[in-house]
Amino acid sequence: MEIHPKLIALCIRHDRKAEYELYKISYSYLMSICLRYAKNRDKAAETLNLGYMKILSNLKSYKPDIPFKAWIRRIMINTLIDEFRKNKREHEKLMYVENYFDSSSYSESNEALDKLNVQQIYEHIGKLPEATRNVFNLYVIDGFSHKEIATMLDISEGTSKWHLNAARMKLRESLVNTVFSYVKR
Amino acid sequence: MKAEEEFDDIFRKKAEEANFDFRQSDWEKVRRKIDEQRLAEYQNVSGVNYWLVSAIALIGSAVLIFLAIPENNAEALADEVVYQPEQQQTLTVKSLPSEPAALAVLSTGVAKSSPVSPRAFKSISSIPSSRLANSSNPKTQVFESTVVPDNSQVSITDNQQASQTKEDISKSTIESFIDPEEVIDMVTLQPRTARLSLTQFEGSQLSGNVINIPDDPEYVSKNSQSKQSFNAEFGLSLFGGWIENSVSSGNGLNLFGGLNYNRMLNDKWSLSMGSQVYNLKGLNTVFYQNSSNDFGFGSTQTQTVLTCHSMMFVSFPLRIYYHPDQKHSLSLGLHAGSLLMAKNTIEIMQLSDGQIQQYSSEKQNSVYENMNSANFLLSMGLNKNIQERVSLQVELFYGLSDLFADSDQSKLQQNTSGIRIGLNYRISGK
Numbered sequence: 001m002e003i004h005p006k007l008i009a010l011c012i013r014h015d016r017k018a019e020y021e022l023y024k025i026s027y028s029y030l031m032s033i034c035l036r037y038a039k040n041r042d043k044a045a046e047t048l049n050l051g052y053m054k055i056l057s058n059l060k061s062y063k064p065d066i067p068f069k070a071w072i073r074r075i076m077i078n079t080l081i082d083e084f085r086k087n088k089r090e091h092e093k094l095m096y097v098e099n100y101f102d103s104s105s106y107s108e109s110n111e112a113l114d115k116l117n118v119q120q121i122y123e124h125i126g127k128l129p130e131a132t133r134n135v136f137n138l139y140v141i142d143g144f145s146h147k148e149i150a151t152m153l154d155i156s157e158g159t160s161k162w163h164l165n166a167a168r169m170k171l172r173e174s175l176v177n178t179v180f181s182y183v184k185r
Numbered sequence: 186m187k188a189e190e191e192f193d194d195i196f197r198k199k200a201e202e203a204n205f206d207f208r209q210s211d212w213e214k215v216r217r218k219i220d221e222q223r224l225a226e227y228q229n230v231s232g233v234n235y236w237l238v239s240a241i242a243l244i245g246s247a248v249l250i251f252l253a254i255p256e257n258n259a260e261a262l263a264d265e266v267v268y269q270p271e272q273q274q275t276l277t278v279k280s281l282p283s284e285p286a287a288l289a290v291l292s293t294g295v296a297k298s299s300p301v302s303p304r305a306f307k308s309i310s311s312i313p314s315s316r317l318a319n320s321s322n323p324k325t326q327v328f329e330s331t332v333v334p335d336n337s338q339v340s341i342t343d344n345q346q347a348s349q350t351k352e353d354i355s356k357s358t359i360e361s362f363i364d365p366e367e368v369i370d371m372v373t374l375q376p377r378t379a380r381l382s383l384t385q386f387e388g389s390q391l392s393g394n395v396i397n398i399p400d401d402p403e404y405v406s407k408n409s410q411s412k413q414s415f416n417a418e419f420g421l422s423l424f425g426g427w428i429e430n431s432v433s434s435g436n437g438l439n440l441f442g443g444l445n446y447n448r449m450l451n452d453k454w455s456l457s458m459g460s461q462v463y464n465l466k467g468l469n470t471v472f473y474q475n476s477s478n479d480f481g482f483g484s485t486q487t488q489t490v491l492t493c494h495s496m497m498f499v500s501f502p503l504r505i506y507y508h509p510d511q512k513h514s515l516s517l518g519l520h521a522g523s524l525l526m527a528k529n530t531i532e533i534m535q536l537s538d539g540q541i542q543q544y545s546s547e548k549q550n551s552v553y554e555n556m557n558s559a560n561f562l563l564s565m566g567l568n569k570n571i572q573e574r575v576s577l578q579v580e581l582f583y584g585l586s587d588l589f590a591d592s593d594q595s596k597l598q599q600n601t602s603g604i605r606i607g608l609n610y611r612i613s614g615k
Contacts, residue, residue: 019219023212032203045208049215053222110188113195118203121196140193141200168192 001029003068012059023052029069030076035122036137037080039130051079077142081152084134113175124174128167135160136167220475220489223554224531242460242499414447414614418578420607422463427599429470434599435588437467441605445502455506461520465588465601466495472555472589486536491553493529496588498522498560506568514568516580522560527552555592560601561585568609580605 003025010018030048038044055075062071113121125133134153138144139160144152146160153160419442426436443461450456473491500522508514528550535543552558566580584600 014223016216020212020216023215024207027207027211028203028205031205032200035203035205036200045211045214049211049218052215053218056219057222110192110195113192113199116199118199121199122203125196141197168189171196172192 001025001069005064008059008062008068011056019056022056026052026055026072030072033073033076033142034080036125036141037084037134039126047080047083048076050083051076054079073142077138081134084130085154087130116175116178120178124171124178127174128170131155132163132167132170135163136171139164140167217487224473224489224491242501245460412449412614415612416445416447416457416459416609417612418443418445418461418607418609420578420605422603422605424465424467424601424603426467427597429597429599432469434469435465435467435601439464439466441607443500443502445504445609447506453508455508455514457502457504457506457516457518459502461500461502462497462525463500463522464495464497468493468495470589470599472592473553474592485542488532488534488536490532490534491529491555492532493527493556493589495528496524496556497526499525500560500562502564504564504566512570514576516564516566516568516578518562518564518566518580520560520562520564520582522562524552524556524558524560526550527556529553555590557586557588557590559586560588562601564605566605574611576609576611578605578607578609580607 003022007018007022011022027048030051031044034044034048034051035041038047051072055072058075062068116124125136128136131153135149138149138152139146146157146164149155149160150157155163419440422439422441424435424437424439426434428434441461441463443459445457445459445461447455447457470493471490472493474489476486476488500520502518502520504516504518506514506516528548531547531549533543533545534541562582562584564580564582566578568576568578570576581604583602586600588599588601
């Protein structure tokens with residue numbers, strides 16, 4: 001994703017065509033982030049638009065020495081986390097389970113995962129409970145540490161770890177089921 | 186690599202491969218939100234600053250009042266000064282509110298001096314008459330042509346609030362200067378005439394009548410111009426306006442009012458500063474217009490139009506005056522103004538295939554970003570005194586600022602140029 005500095009300058013001056021152009025260029029990338037966190041595409045688009053507005057209003061503070069892609073990714077993730085915090089429901093907070101899967105069973109699910117396309121993978125991630133999904137996305141795909149996640153989501157590091165394990169467990173289960181049911185058919 | 190990490194890695198790679206088609210409908214949604222957000226941002230862009238400016242203006246005015254009022258009113262309080270040498274040989278001062286003021290009146294009425302502080306007055310009274318006559322001190326020069334007797338009997342009467350000390354000082358002072366043998370039966374000094382010297386009394390044919398001493402141009406020149414004064418101004422402004430898309434805007438009569446502090450730099454020049462409020466009505470200026478399209482089955486267009494109808498400014502005029510004579514003065518000024526409030530209409534129309542489906546209109550008093558909050562004016566004026574405290578002022582002014590930011594719809598320079606006619610009232614001076 002290449003963004004010309006002139007395009008950014010025009011967006012700062014509220015040039016509508018430039019804003020449209022920037023939206024179009026960054027749309028796919030931002031949607032790929034939003035869809036991982038949102039339950040469906042409509043909800044993802046809603047959050048994407050919210051994040052894009054934040055991007056526009058913060059463009060003045062953007063420094064060219066930071067890659068634009070990384071900068072908008074951070075804004076988008078912050079927007080998603082903010083939204084999550086706003087909508088956080090108490091009953092979703094914690095549901096500890098004790099059983100952890102041992103790593104030997106991963107080979108089966110990894111095979112299944114390789115066979116799936118992006119759309120299917122997103123669907124599986126979307127099926128996770130919201131808090132679990134967020135921890136999984138933040139840790140596995142967006143590269144945050146448990147400490148950072150704990151701060152972002154206002155949970156303990158232990159809870160973050162638990163959500164990550166729970167996410168892996170549920171994803172493996174659903175991936176294997178999907179692939180096997182597909183093979184059976 | 187552990188299987189667990191491999192699992193994560195596959196997810197990461199798959200997520201990076203993701204590619205999603207652009208949806209125009211998503212853009213339309215965000216575009217509308219951006220418009221709404223900007224509309225909200227335009228509103229009250231610097232509301233806090235306006236309050237701050239107003240507060241500064243108010244405090245500034247209060248300080249000016251404080252500076253201008255004390256120690257003055259030599260003329261205001263000299264309601265009546267009566268000299269009755271044959272009956273009582275008494276100088277009567279009525280309506281004296283305070284000791285310094287009383288002394289100032291005495292010094293003014295008897296000895297032709299501008300307001301004199303008690304200390305100055307005491308010092309005058311302690312100077313022997315022979316020295317007074319030759320003094321080069323401005324406050325004592327006035328006695329040069331005055332006959333100063335040794336056995337005057339003058340007292341202050343009709344001043345219930347005057348203290349004993351004041352009476353003592355006054356007696357001791359006045360006694361030194363009044364000649365009981367003067368032919369003057371009674372002299373009533375009116376506020377303005379109270380400034381005339383005894384020399385002029387002597388030149389008059391005074392015998393047993395109450396007289397009003399006529400204005401003396403020389404006197405007026407030296408004394409009626411207060412070194413500092415505090416003035417109120419108010420009147421009507423006639424703006425020229427402008428024509429845009431065959432519609433005239435911004436022309437018509439408006440009101441203005443303000444307070445000014447004036448300081449004489451020398452006999453001919455003075456400097457004035459203050460605060461002023463003025464309005465600008467009769468506007469019909471579209472300063473923001475936006476239309477957006479939604480394409481579905483047919484097309485839907487949403488139009489947002491903001492129209493300004495009137496504006497109110499607070500300004501801080503800085504004027505320099507030239508006084509060719511006592512009755513007239515010419516001024517040149519710079520008025521730095523700030524937009525305080527604007528009355529606008531917000532119209533939102535929804536058109537489907539060119540037909541209006543929905544229309545809403547709302548009136549709002551607020552300042553938007555497309556309005557220039559600063560308004561600088563240059564002024565050139567003529568003042569003519571029509572009464573002692575009141576002068577008529579005519580001022581031509583030219584607006585340096587464009588009231589509305591240039592937009593796609595308009596790049597016209599909309600400024601406030603025109604003429605003002607008003608009255609200037611001197612509240613106080615010293």
